[in-house]
Amino acid sequence: MRDTPLSNCERLFLLQAIQEKKRLDGRQTYDYRNIKILFGTDYGCCIVELGKTRVLCQVSCELVPPKDSRPTEGILYFNLELSPMASPAFESNRQSELLVMLNRQLERCLRNSKCIDTESLCVISGEKVWQIRVDVHVLNHDGNLMDAASIAAISALSHFRRPDVAIQGREVTVFSPEERDPIPLSIYHMPICVSFAFFLQGSYLLVDPCEREERVKDGLLVIAMNKHREICSIQSSGGIMLLKDQVKPVEMLLLVEGEHENHSSERIKPFPVLLCFSSFVLMQRKEGGKFGFAESLPIERITALKRDEAPVEMADVKDTAEEIINRTESSTEVYPPGLKTRERSAASPVLVATGTAQVGEGIVNSWGLEEDEDDEVIIEDKGGGNPRRLQNKGELELSLWLYFRLLYHTVRLHLFSLVRPGKLQDSEDLMQCLTPRVYLDDLEEGAGHTEEALMVLLAGSTSMMASSSGISSSISLQLVMSFVDF
Amino acid sequence: MAITELSALLKGMAGLELLSEQGYRLDGRKAGELRKLQARMSVFAQADGSAYLEQGNTKVLAVVYGPHETRGSRAKSLHDRAVINCQFSMATFSTAERKRRPHGDRKSSEMSLHLKQTFEAAVLTQLYPRSQIDIYVKILQADGSNYSACVNAATLALVDAGIPLRDYVCACTAGFVEDTALADLCHVEESGGGTALALALLPCSGNIALVQMDSRLHQDHLDKLMEAAAKACQDLSKVLDGVVRRHLEEVSDLTKH
Numbered sequence: 001m002r003d004t005p006l007s008n009c010e011r012l013f014l015l016q017a018i019q020e021k022k023r024l025d026g027r028q029t030y031d032y033r034n035i036k037i038l039f040g041t042d043y044g045c046c047i048v049e050l051g052k053t054r055v056l057c058q059v060s061c062e063l064v065p066p067k068d069s070r071p072t073e074g075i076l077y078f079n080l081e082l083s084p085m086a087s088p089a090f091e092s093n094r095q096s097e098l099l100v101m102l103n104r105q106l107e108r109c110l111r112n113s114k115c116i117d118t119e120s121l122c123v124i125s126g127e128k129v130w131q132i133r134v135d136v137h138v139l140n141h142d143g144n145l146m147d148a149a150s151i152a153a154i155s156a157l158s159h160f161r162r163p164d165v166a167i168q169g170r171e172v173t174v175f176s177p178e179e180r181d182p183i184p185l186s187i188y189h190m191p192i193c194v195s196f197a198f199f200l201q202g203s204y205l206l207v208d209p210c211e212r213e214e215r216v217k218d219g220l221l222v223i224a225m226n227k228h229r230e231i232c233s234i235q236s237s238g239g240i241m242l243l244k245d246q247v248k249p250v251e252m253l254l255l256v257e258g259e260h261e262n263h264s265s266e267r268i269k270p271f272p273v274l275l276c277f278s279s280f281v282l283m284q285r286k287e288g289g290k291f292g293f294a295e296s297l298p299i300e301r302i303t304a305l306k307r308d309e310a311p312v313e314m315a316d317v318k319d320t321a322e323e324i325i326n327r328t329e330s331s332t333e334v335y336p337p338g339l340k341t342r343e344r345s346a347a348s349p350v351l352v353a354t355g356t357a358q359v360g361e362g363i364v365n366s367w368g369l370e371e372d373e374d375d376e377v378i379i380e381d382k383g384g385g386n387p388r389r390l391q392n393k394g395e396l397e398l399s400l401w402l403y404f405r406l407l408y409h410t411v412r413l414h415l416f417s418l419v420r421p422g423k424l425q426d427s428e429d430l431m432q433c434l435t436p437r438v439y440l441d442d443l444e445e446g447a448g449h450t451e452e453a454l455m456v457l458l459a460g461s462t463s464m465m466a467s468s469s470g471i472s473s474s475i476s477l478q479l480v481m482s483f484v485d486f
Numbered sequence: 487m488a489i490t491e492l493s494a495l496l497k498g499m500a501g502l503e504l505l506s507e508q509g510y511r512l513d514g515r516k517a518g519e520l521r522k523l524q525a526r527m528s529v530f531a532q533a534d535g536s537a538y539l540e541q542g543n544t545k546v547l548a549v550v551y552g553p554h555e556t557r558g559s560r561a562k563s564l565h566d567r568a569v570i571n572c573q574f575s576m577a578t579f580s581t582a583e584r585k586r587r588p589h590g591d592r593k594s595s596e597m598s599l600h601l602k603q604t605f606e607a608a609v610l611t612q613l614y615p616r617s618q619i620d621i622y623v624k625i626l627q628a629d630g631s632n633y634s635a636c637v638n639a640a641t642l643a644l645v646d647a648g649i650p651l652r653d654y655v656c657a658c659t660a661g662f663v664e665d666t667a668l669a670d671l672c673h674v675e676e677s678g679g680g681t682a683l684a685l686a687l688l689p690c691s692g693n694i695a696l697v698q699m700d701s702r703l704h705q706d707h708l709d710k711l712m713e714a715a716a717k718a719c720q721d722l723s724k725v726l727d728g729v730v731r732r733h734l735e736e737v738s739d740l741t742k743h
Contacts (some may be wrong), residue, residue: 069583097599104596112700221697231708234683234699237603 003089006215014216018204024212025051032208033144037155043182044160048152051210052142054086057152058135059160063174066122066129074121075131078107080138080149087141087211102145105235106136109150109191109224113232116157117186123165123172130162132185143210146222150193158187191232196221198238504663504675512674513542520658520670520718523725525639527646527733535647539639542672543629548639550647552619562618567611569618572602574636576625597633604637604657604686604695610650619649630673631659633684633698638726645730653688655695656723660685660715662707667714681707685715689723692716 014024021029033051040046044059066073080103082090090096110116121130134157136149161182164175197209197217206213209220219238225231509516521542530536535550556563563569574597575589587594605621621643623636637657644651661668662681676682681703686696703711 095595100592100595100599104592107592108700113702225705226702229705230702231699231705232702234697236694236697237600 003087006212010212011216014212015200018199018206018213023206024210027208029205030207033210035151037151039155039159044156046152046156046159047139048148048155050142050144050148050151050208052140053144053148054139055145055148055152056137056139057149057156058137059156060133060135061160061162062131062133063123063128063172064131065127066125071126072122072129073118074129076111076116076118077131077133078103078110078136078153079134080106080136082138082141082145085140086138090138090141098145101237102149105146105193105222105233106149106153108235109193109233110134110153110157113189113191113224113226115154115187115189115191115226115232117188120186121162123167124170128172132157132160132162141211143212143214144195144208146193146195147208150191150224154187154190154192157185158190160185189226189228189230189232191224191226193222193224193233196223504661504678504680505666505668509666511668513672517666518669518714518717520721520725521672523638523722525642525726525729527642527729528737533643533647535643535645535649537639537642537646539635539642541631541635541638541670543627544625544631544635545627546632546635546639547624547626548636548643549622550620550640550643550649551622552647553614553617553649554619556616556618563616566615568609568614568616570602570606570609570611570621571618572598572605572621572623572640574598574601574623574625576628576632580625580628597636600633600696600698601636601640604655605640605644607695608641608652608655608688609644610652613650628673630671630676631684634658634670634686637686638722642726642729646733653690654723654726655686656689656719656726657684657686657696658715658718658722659683660711660718662703662711665707667710669714669718681711683711683715685712685719687716687719687723689720 017023023029025033027033033053034049036049038047038049042058046057048055048057064075067075080099082096082099082102084090084092116132121132123129134153136152138145138149161177161184163177163182164180166173166175195208197206197213198204198219198221199206199213199217201218209217214220217238219236222233222235222237223231224233503512505511505517511517513521515521521544523539523541525537525539527537528535529538529547530549533549533551537548539546539548553568556569573589574594576585576594578585589595589598601621601623609619611619621640623640625632625636634657637655641651641655645654658669659671659676660683661671661675668675671682679701681699681701683697683699683703685694685698687694697712699711
């Protein structure tokens, strides 16, 4: 099945986002996705998850006669397969360019760099040697297969144990794992590939491209390095024109990333992860505990669907709110509604938040209306729209807008994990998700109570906002007050 | 057989003497010297463009057909530019041991892919929408720097075919031995276990079309290696330019009379 072509608008969107230094998943230019390495029950079996890209690797061994040109060395055989389950574009048994490239890169990264001591795999020189076969299967394609495959291969190789052998003259006895403990392979170093994708004729560079970014890339540069700052392989592909100066900073980057071994930053460099994982798994085995893929899959179960309702004292809400306002020190600058958005945002304490798409809220339909020249969107809040515009509409809409905005802030600050973005449509659900203390059944009783509802919300949420984000409650109230005319 | 035995023998000797104390390599060259390059263009009358290139002992034939209509599946043609189709193969007698599979194996497919990508970047494909340009390269004798020789030969063949290029595409290999960078490696030097970097460059702008390196190299040496390779490519471009001009002179002489 042919891969669905990428639409032009999507391509333009991605390229423009890259020009503005933004990525789809919010990463920075040099950020890696989260790497998870899981080992299976057999020695030499490993699954690597790089974000959503999943790769399975299995290492096996066999006694074979050696190559004529190298009678004293073992054989390393790499095979990477693009399983059709990974992407609709992959067809089984089809020799595609990507497959060739991945296979060759894997071979060059691991075999030519001599990371495994092949001489130790020799049993009888010229007659019998161990052939180590590394099979990599791509299970899910979400970009950057090369890195995932190299991590999977090297971790599977370090995890693998080959059977012990005894040689008596010409007789070779292979012991089963029960008779004698299997022996690990001797690995000199661990080369790991890092992919850099180039965009817009080499002017922009991204590390660890995801699938969408890969589609619009101009070229790819794959560099394999190990912990000792040795470059094991460089491969540029895609026919981009690089300048020598562009290759150099890439080296610097890898150097920087290597130093992060000691720091726990978000840029997870695979080396320490690998080392600790393999030792961890070994420990698990020894302790006799359960191990393997089945155990490492997270159990996702919804344990609670209902939240407690708690009644809220609504008697003198207005007075309490006024008290809070009077008690706090008033700031001298209160922005009048007529001020331009840009000036306002330059010095205001408005919380800048990346907005979730608030469909239908806040954005004014401009079809058929005159385009307002100074209609500038406030920073990144997509759903916020332009408050200046909204104040032309009724108070109800304004309050709704404000209310959603506050909701968003509070939810985002506290309960990010509980509320999935994009579900902000249903206000009642959201209110239920907030702290048990604030439950507004007033909302159901129509618009007349909106103001009161807002006051309660203010009282409840300002304290929350203040405590979590470090803004004093006065400022947060300011923020609220500046938009609303009570 | 002779070359593998020789390399095995050399390995057995005390250190592989890729660079002697006087600064001479195995074939008597200095560190930055290129091998002798001889080339002829228009060797085949049938093809649109052809070239034969000898870089030391490495002998390569390149043939170009095109631009012509997309053969085979229509789906492969691109609406705004030409498709470049490359096929790389080694003659069975090209290496020391007879090659059992001249094309179709992974290494050949990879080489074909790299050639295709290199030339997709260099050829002005926008001038020929919905067309196809075929490049066939065959190695008659392999003595190191196979990829580089192929690129150089293919460049000459494209020039012979009259296909517009951004610039000459010059490729060269470079190696690293004891703090010295060697340019234009032969087979023994490549397979000796040291580093080998292959670089395809457009000499006027300095743009890199392809960079490829295997085997370990410490990060600090990369700069030196890249510079040596780039310089070798620049030297090569002058030689290739000379070949093209001489050929044009010959051809114009013939047509004059």
